Amino acid sequence: MPTQTLISLDAMGGDHGPPVVVGGIKDYRTRHGGEAVTFLLHGDEAAIQAELIRLRIPDGVCQIRHTDKKIASDEKPAQAMRRGKGSSLWNAIEAAKTGEAGAVVSAGNTGALMAISKLILRMSAPGLERPAIVASWPTLRGVTAVLDVGANIESDAAQLVEFAIMGEAFHAAVHGVAQPSIGILNVGSEDIKGHEEVREAHRILRQNDLNLNYHGFVEGDDIAKGTVDVVVTDGFTGNIALKTAEGVARFISALLKEALTSGIQAKVGALIALPALKTMRQRIDPSAINGGPLLGLNGIVVKSHGGADAKGFGNAIRIAVDLARSDYLTKVGANLERLGAVLEAVPSTAEETVS
Amino acid sequence: MPTQTLISLDAMGGDHGPPVVVGGIKDYRTRHGGEAVTFLLHGDEAAIQAELIRLRIPDGVCQIRHTDKKIASDEKPAQAMRRGKGSSLWNAIEAAKTGEAGAVVSAGNTGALMAISKLILRMSAPGLERPAIVASWPTLRGVTAVLDVGANIESDAAQLVEFAIMGEAFHAAVHGVAQPSIGILNVGSEDIKGHEEVREAHRILRQNDLNLNYHGFVEGDDIAKGTVDVVVTDGFTGNIALKTAEGVARFISALLKEALTSGIQAKVGALIALPALKTMRQRIDPSAINGGPLLGLNGIVVKSHGGADAKGFGNAIRIAVDLARSDYLTKVGANLERLGAVLEAVPSTAEETVS
Numbered sequence: 001m002p003t004q005t006l007i008s009l010d011a012m013g014g015d016h017g018p019p020v021v022v023g024g025i026k027d028y029r030t031r032h033g034g035e036a037v038t039f040l041l042h043g044d045e046a047a048i049q050a051e052l053i054r055l056r057i058p059d060g061v062c063q064i065r066h067t068d069k070k071i072a073s074d075e076k077p078a079q080a081m082r083r084g085k086g087s088s089l090w091n092a093i094e095a096a097k098t099g100e101a102g103a104v105v106s107a108g109n110t111g112a113l114m115a116i117s118k119l120i121l122r123m124s125a126p127g128l129e130r131p132a133i134v135a136s137w138p139t140l141r142g143v144t145a146v147l148d149v150g151a152n153i154e155s156d157a158a159q160l161v162e163f164a165i166m167g168e169a170f171h172a173a174v175h176g177v178a179q180p181s182i183g184i185l186n187v188g189s190e191d192i193k194g195h196e197e198v199r200e201a202h203r204i205l206r207q208n209d210l211n212l213n214y215h216g217f218v219e220g221d222d223i224a225k226g227t228v229d230v231v232v233t234d235g236f237t238g239n240i241a242l243k244t245a246e247g248v249a250r251f252i253s254a255l256l257k258e259a260l261t262s263g264i265q266a267k268v269g270a271l272i273a274l275p276a277l278k279t280m281r282q283r284i285d286p287s288a289i290n291g292g293p294l295l296g297l298n299g300i301v302v303k304s305h306g307g308a309d310a311k312g313f314g315n316a317i318r319i320a321v322d323l324a325r326s327d328y329l330t331k332v333g334a335n336l337e338r339l340g341a342v343l344e345a346v347p348s349t350a351e352e353t354v355s
Numbered sequence: 356m357p358t359q360t361l362i363s364l365d366a367m368g369g370d371h372g373p374p375v376v377v378g379g380i381k382d383y384r385t386r387h388g389g390e391a392v393t394f395l396l397h398g399d400e401a402a403i404q405a406e407l408i409r410l411r412i413p414d415g416v417c418q419i420r421h422t423d424k425k426i427a428s429d430e431k432p433a434q435a436m437r438r439g440k441g442s443s444l445w446n447a448i449e450a451a452k453t454g455e456a457g458a459v460v461s462a463g464n465t466g467a468l469m470a471i472s473k474l475i476l477r478m479s480a481p482g483l484e485r486p487a488i489v490a491s492w493p494t495l496r497g498v499t500a501v502l503d504v505g506a507n508i509e510s511d512a513a514q515l516v517e518f519a520i521m522g523e524a525f526h527a528a529v530h531g532v533a534q535p536s537i538g539i540l541n542v543g544s545e546d547i548k549g550h551e552e553v554r555e556a557h558r559i560l561r562q563n564d565l566n567l568n569y570h571g572f573v574e575g576d577d578i579a580k581g582t583v584d585v586v587v588t589d590g591f592t593g594n595i596a597l598k599t600a601e602g603v604a605r606f607i608s609a610l611l612k613e614a615l616t617s618g619i620q621a622k623v624g625a626l627i628a629l630p631a632l633k634t635m636r637q638r639i640d641p642s643a644i645n646g647g648p649l650l651g652l653n654g655i656v657v658k659s660h661g662g663a664d665a666k667g668f669g670n671a672i673r674i675a676v677d678l679a680r681s682d683y684l685t686k687v688g689a690n691l692e693r694l695g696a697v698l699e700a701v702p703s704t705a706e707e708t709v710s
Contacts, residue, residue, distance in 0.1 A: 140606060153542065219595070220598025220601070221598040224602035236549065244576065245575070246575070246576050269625065272621075272623055273628065276621035277615075
């Protein structure tokens with residue numbers, strides 16, 4: 001029997017609010033059991049209560065902390081920090097700070113969630129300005145974690161190594177892989193390829209004082225191949241790679257749809273092949289990979305997509321529970337400490353360390 | 356009747372050599388007419404002659420310049436520059452330098468092609484260290500030119516603007532669009548997004564002293580949407596975006612193939628829908644978009660993929676002919692001169708120019 005885990009939820013975040021958040025709880029319990037997991041829901045009590053009744057969530061699974069205040073989806077991070085105190089998002093994070101909850105899930109405004117998480121929980125990784133966001137990327141071999149996909153625009157070598165440490169611990173906790181393999185995203189696999197920051201991070205990881213399963217450089221097409229479990233990159237490149245991939249996937253889906261509805265014969269063929277096509281669709285279902293943790297904080301915060309459905313929110317809850325029940329935070333802490341020692345042992349400027 | 360155009364071909368480059376190069380000539384003539392286009396083929400005379408006979412290329416279309424020497428596909432650029440003189444690749448480029456040929460096509464080793472092109476033809480864009488490579492990207496609205504996809508790892512604002520100038524002239528020449536729209540790849544569309552280099556390039560292009568049709572920032576998913584005709588990015592990000600997209604396309608193709616062969620019923624459906632699926636396949640056929648020009652040189656050099664087939668090589672020839680017959684080089688020259696004046700008029704360091 002697992003120990004009791006309390007997950008703090010921003011019930012008002014995202015495009016749909018309580019129906020999807022409570023729907024996510026129901027989905028999580030249906031598909032993942034959810035023994036010994038309880039929830040603390042922050043937001044409009046009446047609206048939440050109505051959903052708990054409608055979806056027949058048993059008594060004792062959820063507690064509600066009422067607040068009228070919520071952060072708008074278009075609110076700027078600076079404004080959200082100034083006036084966000086007491087909002088459902090703020091209170092959800094506070095519950096993780098006090099130790100009451102083991103993790104937080106919110107489908108709210110990403111900028112506000114990052115800023116307020118950082119303000120309340122503080123960064124645990126010394127090199128990071130902002131939490132790193134992880135994307136779970138479906139591949140031929142399963143799922144690869146790609147980070148950072150958006151928060152840290154320019155990342156030096158130490159930050160890239162921090163991403164490796166955090167991504168490795170995340171992947172181990174959520175996918176149960178003992179020694180996840182790690183690659184740094186680059187334009188080629190030789191040591192001399194790429195810019196200074198990736199070559200320096202490559203050098204640090206290859207030394208292997210951090211005891212990580214480092215594979216080496218990987219290229220863009222290695223992501224979908226599943227060559228490694230964790231792909232490390234700066235937030236600029238990672239964000240562009242992720243959105244480019246989403247664009248390509250939508251482009252091909254549109255072509256496929258167009259092709260399979262292009263005439264009577266095509267429609268008949270598509271109808272017959274439908275069950276197989278549906279199975280294929282599940283492999284790239286966004287709900288199945290929803291839930292991007294913000295890594296590098298003293299606490300576990302998982303961002304659900306603003307437009308996610310109940311199944312998607314349920315998956316974000318699963319990730320939060322897996323992280324909260326794992327040794328993720330202590331493992332990352334120990335490895336970041338080790339990294340500090342490694343960085344002190346090497347010359348401080350990039351020019352000195354690369355010949 | 357168009358004026359006579361001579362295209363210089365490295366007949367020994369790529370995985371296949373003369374069969375694909377001469378096959379490309381045949382394909383080009385079959386599908387694009389090729390009136391008043393003749394070819395200068397550099398390489399093994401006997402092997403080339405045999406292909407000309409086998410594929411029944413009429414007399415007078417091709418001249419052969421024999422050489423025994425060729426550059427290996429794994430030769431390093433520095434080595435290729437030292438010992439490449441007299442090779443098929445070298446001689447093909449020399450013919451463009453002397454003005455004998457209007458453009459060069461090679462499927463040889465990219466690094467060697469770039470290094471030797473730069474050595475012989477020299478760069479015309481002052482800010483570029485290496486030629487920029489353009490990828491033609493199939494989109495929902497046609498084809499978008501993305502550059503740089505590999506040569507210039509770190510690009511400052513002036514380089515990014517040079518890419519915009521060259522990409523615009525390329526797209527106009529090859530796709531016949533009068534004022535191609537241009538976007539800079541970034542992680543969001545607001546002016547404050549991204550790092551210094553993209554924001555500075557954005558500012559220069561927005562001023563519009565260059566008379567380009569500048570759209571603004573675009574995100575990764577805008578590429579496949581076809582939001583703009585030309586997407587500008589540094590070679591690191593562009594290479595990763597391109598290879599990530601190739602990986603995703605292969606991943607989805609693999610899933611589709613798996614789904615449509617997963618059982619009798621799926622196979623029957625696929626068979627009925629086959630003509631429609633084939634039409635779809637043509638939309639994303641790599642041969643149809645093969646041929647990446649190296650931009651920024653005093654001359655026109657088009658790189659064909661090493662593994663391209665005759666149809667792909669034929670498309671690379673088409674791009675070379677379109678560029679050679681257009682005002683591409685004079686237009687780029689005039690715009691680069693205008694850029695020089697724009698850059699002189701603004702403070703020289705990034706820190707001073709952005710508030």
